[in-house]
Amino acid sequence: MSYHPFLPPQPSDFAIGAMLGRRPPFLSAVGCGKPILEQLVGAGESNTELPSRGLDVPAPSSHPQPRGTAEHEVEFEDDPVVHLESTELWGQFHKIGTEMVITKSGRRMFPPFKVRCTGFDKKARYILLMDIVAADNCRYKFHNSRWMVAGKSDPEMPKRMYIHPDSPATGEQWMSKIVNFHKLKLTNNISDKHGFTILNSMHKYQPRFHIVRANDILKLPYSTFKTYVFPETEFIAVTAYQNDKITQLKIDNNPFAKGFRDTGNGRREKRSEIEHLKPVLQLKVKDVEQKKDSGSSDDSSCDPANYFLQVPTVATSTSKDPCESDTDSDGEAKRLTHPSEVKSREMSTTSRQPKEQPDETLQREATNGTERQTRAKAWGVQKSLLNVHNSVLCPEHFKTTLDDGGDRPLTNTHAHPYCLPTSTFVGQQIMSNIRGSTRFMPSQSHFNFIGSVPFMAAGVLSPWSTNLPADRERCSDSGAIAASNQEFMGQLEFPLRFQQHGPISQACSLEPSSVGLIISQFFPYNYMIAPTHGPHIPAASYRPRCRPYTVPVGLLDRGTARTDAYHSKFGVDVKGSSVVTVPVSVVVDSKLEIGGGPASPTSRPT
DNA sequence: TCTCTCACTTC
DNA sequence: TGAAGTGAGAG
Numbered sequence: 001m002s003y004h005p006f007l008p009p010q011p012s013d014f015a016i017g018a019m020l021g022r023r024p025p026f027l028s029a030v031g032c033g034k035p036i037l038e039q040l041v042g043a044g045e046s047n048t049e050l051p052s053r054g055l056d057v058p059a060p061s062s063h064p065q066p067r068g069t070a071e072h073e074v075e076f077e078d079d080p081v082v083h084l085e086s087t088e089l090w091g092q093f094h095k096i097g098t099e100m101v102i103t104k105s106g107r108r109m110f111p112p113f114k115v116r117c118t119g120f121d122k123k124a125r126y127i128l129l130m131d132i133v134a135a136d137n138c139r140y141k142f143h144n145s146r147w148m149v150a151g152k153s154d155p156e157m158p159k160r161m162y163i164h165p166d167s168p169a170t171g172e173q174w175m176s177k178i179v180n181f182h183k184l185k186l187t188n189n190i191s192d193k194h195g196f197t198i199l200n201s202m203h204k205y206q207p208r209f210h211i212v213r214a215n216d217i218l219k220l221p222y223s224t225f226k227t228y229v230f231p232e233t234e235f236i237a238v239t240a241y242q243n244d245k246i247t248q249l250k251i252d253n254n255p256f257a258k259g260f261r262d263t264g265n266g267r268r269e270k271r272s273e274i275e276h277l278k279p280v281l282q283l284k285v286k287d288v289e290q291k292k293d294s295g296s297s298d299d300s301s302c303d304p305a306n307y308f309l310q311v312p313t314v315a316t317s318t319s320k321d322p323c324e325s326d327t328d329s330d331g332e333a334k335r336l337t338h339p340s341e342v343k344s345r346e347m348s349t350t351s352r353q354p355k356e357q358p359d360e361t362l363q364r365e366a367t368n369g370t371e372r373q374t375r376a377k378a379w380g381v382q383k384s385l386l387n388v389h390n391s392v393l394c395p396e397h398f399k400t401t402l403d404d405g406g407d408r409p410l411t412n413t414h415a416h417p418y419c420l421p422t423s424t425f426v427g428q429q430i431m432s433n434i435r436g437s438t439r440f441m442p443s444q445s446h447f448n449f450i451g452s453v454p455f456m457a458a459g460v461l462s463p464w465s466t467n468l469p470a471d472r473e474r475c476s477d478s479g480a481i482a483a484s485n486q487e488f489m490g491q492l493e494f495p496l497r498f499q500q501h502g503p504i505s506q507a508c509s510l511e512p513s514s515v516g517l518i519i520s521q522f523f524p525y526n527y528m529i530a531p532t533h534g535p536h537i538p539a540a541s542y543r544p545r546c547r548p549y550t551v552p553v554g555l556l557d558r559g560t561a562r563t564d565a566y567h568s569k570f571g572v573d574v575k576g577s578s579v580v581t582v583p584v585s586v587v588v589d590s591k592l593e594i595g596g597g598p599a600s601p602t603s604r605p606t
Numbered sequence: 607t608c609t610c611t612c613a614c615t616t617c
Numbered sequence: 618t619g620a621a622g623t624g625a626g627a628g
Contacts, residue, residue, distance in 0.1 A: 101624085104609070108622070188608085201607075239608050240624090247624070256623040259614035 078121040078171065080211050082228045085114035085178055090232045092249060097147050098235035099246045100205075106185035106196040110254050113181040113207055113233060120171025125215035127167040127223075128174065130181045131159065132197050135204040135234055142242035150202070157190055157198035161210075168215055188239060199237040207233045 084090065089111045090098075101107045113130060120126060134156060141150035162184045166173070187196040199205055211226040241247040251257040 110623090251624070254615095254623065255617095256615055256621085258616080258623085260624055 078124065078213065079119040080117060080226060081119040082209060082211070083116040083118075084230045084233070085116055086111050087230075087232065089253060090230070093246065094232040094234065096245045096249065097243060098233075099238045099241055099243060100186055100199075100235045101241065102186040102188045102199050102201060102237045102239060104187060104189045106187045106189075106192070106194060108182055108185055109207075109235075110250055113184070113209075115179050115181075115209055115228075117174050117179060117211070120175050121213075122170060122172040122175070124171050124213055125168040126171055126174055127212040127214050127217060127220060128164040128179055129161050129167070129210040129212065129225075130164070130184060130207060131161040131210070132186075132199065132205045132207045133159070134200075135206040138204065139200075140202050140204060140236055145243070147236060147242075153203055154200045157200055160195065160197050162195075162197065163217065163220075167217065186237065188237070201237050201239045204234060204236050206231070207235075 093111060100109055117128075134153065137153045138149045139151045139153050140147050142148075143150075162181065164179060164181065165183070166179075185194070185196040186199055187194075188199060188201050189196075190198055192198055206229060209228040209230070211228075212220060212223045214220060214223040241250075251260045
């Protein structure tokens with residue numbers, strides 16, 4: 001069975017659509033906390049059993065074979081299995097409700113997205129990619145210590161797909177290392193020119209991992225995609241942390257935030273101490289001055305240490321047990337590769353909590369909420385609060401994905417990706433399926449003349465990129481957004497835009513005259529390819545300051561994917577069998593992360 | 607809600 | 618040594 005990302009969704013597309021940005025009918029406001037897995041297999045496949053406690057898995061035979069066309073059956077002789085690393089850590093975050101900070105200058109994800117791959121054909125070459133798609137069509141707010149739906153989502157940001165900088169590499173190389181996507185950066189800057197992944201704040205997202213068997217990035221648009229989703233990596237993008245527990249978890253686990261750990265000598269304590277010291281110091285200085293004026297002095301009173309001793313201990317809302325030593329200076333590598341340590345940390349974290357009564361917690365959190373509102377009022381942004389629906393998302397919605405609510409650690413099942421069966425996407429299909437485009441209508445000739453299409457640089461307008469604010473305005477209400485989406489789907493228009501040239505730190509784009517032009521017209525992503533990649537792409541094809549191609553909304557994410565996701569039995573990694581299409585604008589690092597292999601001379605060990 | 611600066615960290 | 622990655626906090 002195959003589908004095309006630009007064709008109207010099929011009835012069975014609901015579940016994946018939920019994850020890919022299309023609002024699923026069962027994921028509406030109240031009580032929408034169905035497990036993602038349930039969403040995945042429940043909507044379109046009514047006869048599909050849900051994995052009870054993560055153990056029972058629908059037999060693959062009960063699902064339509066998610067492979068692509070027959071020709072791809074032949075093409076794919078491998079059987080990739082993907083395992084998410086740091087599942088313990090992801091699980092800890094997921095239980096609370098993972099938040100990822102997005103900034104204008106770009107922020108990394110933490111926990112980092114890392115996978116371990118097996119089942120590759122050792123000799124074949126693969127391209128590994130990652131993208132982040134909207135998990136639903138909702139905007140959220142953090143209210144009363146919970147994430148709640150706060151209305152319809154804002155218009156989608158331009159989609160970008162991140163190609164792992166080692167791509168393409170042989171299966172042997174990929175399998176020899178943990179594939180790390182920590183260089184991927186998140187931003188809320190819609191006009192970002194670095195190739196960062198652009199997200200909307202206060203929206204929920206789901207990272208996806210893709211495997212493409214191809215020996216050349218230029219072949220991406222014609223290649224078969226195998227897509228993997230790890231529900232525990234779902235997160236809400238924020239410009240500032242909302243949940244103190246997430247903040248503390250990040251501080252506890254991210255080496256770069258070590259300075260904020262209570263047990264360290266970090267700035268948090270120092271700054272707090274200084275803040276508390278200020279009045280004391282001022283008084284003391286005053287006192288000293290007065291004494292000086294009176295002709296006397298007190299050396300001891302001039303010793304800052306004495307002032308320090310007079311300052312009460314600073315307590316934070318998420319204070320840790322002072323007895324807990326800070327032995328995590330080894331960095332994330334060690335931390336993330338020792339689940340037992342992570343687990344013990346989790347227990348340690350838990351052990352800190354009992355000192356605080358639930359009521360106190362609620363009271364404190366409510367107070368925090370009040371403080372936030374007060375602050376919001378002060379800054380005159382209360383209107384956003386007045387405009388929410390207050391629809392309550394299942395309070396445990398983050399927890400429900402794979403957690404059966406029992407004692408089973410999230411890790412047990414979180415390691416298993418859920419393949420997203422999709423379909424095969426080839427150029428001819430595009431040709432036969434696209435209709436009604438009025439702008440940059442792809443034609444067969446585009447394919448025939450790949451490589452000879454003139455370079456069309458900056459300046460081509462698109463309502464999906466720089467015009468997005470206008471679109472946002474037009475879609476100021478949910479109906480308009482839906483209408484907008486519908487309009488886009490209905491017209492099947494493929495506006496194209498080549499962004500202006502600009503500095504690119506995270507990635508560079510491919511010279512559009514080769515294949516980018518074609519790609520940019522068909523795929524709702526930016527295609528950004530690193531200039532430093534191996535011998536597979538002629539150096540002449542790269543233009544370091546070249547632009548990514550911004551193409552609008554994720555059509556794939558608008559209901560074109562199929563729903564019959566499935567996963568393997570508990571304890572067994574899921575085999576990739578989804579075949580998506582459509583990459584699109586792909587972002588690639590200029591630095592390599594997995595590596596050391598012969599085909600990746602510039603790579604370095606993780 | 608968001609942006610910016612700061613002091614701290616890792617690498 | 619310095620670039621880059623952190624959350625806190627002010628605005």
